[in-house]
Amino acid sequence: MDVFSAAVMLFLIIDPLGNLPIFASILRHLDPKKRRKVLIRELLFALVIMLSFLYTGEAILNFLDLRTESVSIAGGIILFLIAIKMIFPSPGGVAGMAAGEEPFIVPMAIPLIAGPSILAALILLAHTDNSRMTDWTIALVSAWGMSAFILMFYKLFTRILGEKGLIAVERLMGMVLVMISVQMLLDGISKYITHSGLS
DSSP states (O other), X not given: OOHHHHHHHXXXXXXXXXXXXXXXXXXXXXXXXXXXXXXXXXHHHHHHHHHHHHHHHHHHHHHHTOOHHHHHHHHHHHHHHHHHHHXXXXXXXXXXXXXXXXXXXXXXXXXXXXXXXHHHHHHHHHHHOGGGHHHHHHXXXXXXXXXXXXXXXHHHHHHHHHHHHHHXXXXXXXXXXXXXXXXXXHHHHHHHHHHHTOO
């Protein structure tokens, strides 16, 4: 996987367009002067968390004694489930946030931006080829930067795309993510068969 492909995959997993309505719902009840400050803070928290998982992922896998194939298969399954939810979203919004309550790390940084799926994908990238950490860092920062741009101008994108447009784009991104997840799953199974001598 090259840097561009990795960045696109991470961007799709972060799913900023899918998070737009949720972010708008949370920020709507805050003082207009504080909204941008809170949003920037939460985005930076999410970036630090994701970078931490990218660089400690290899140590985590070594500690748990996990093979590349198992991580690839598990990552493919997780991404597939996330993609299915993007295509067939379940009802319900943000829970546990009182009107006017200022979010701190949860739920904006975690799990809306740095969710389980993106953290699993970062661990997988680091484990796949830890000699390319610079490439993976560039991919992550690029994906985060594009997501941050969209979320910083959430009002503009919501007006441009409209509710139906946001739904259509998210489902299209979900379809692309399904294909990526299936490829990850097939790669993991293929490597397992090869290394196990079953072919």
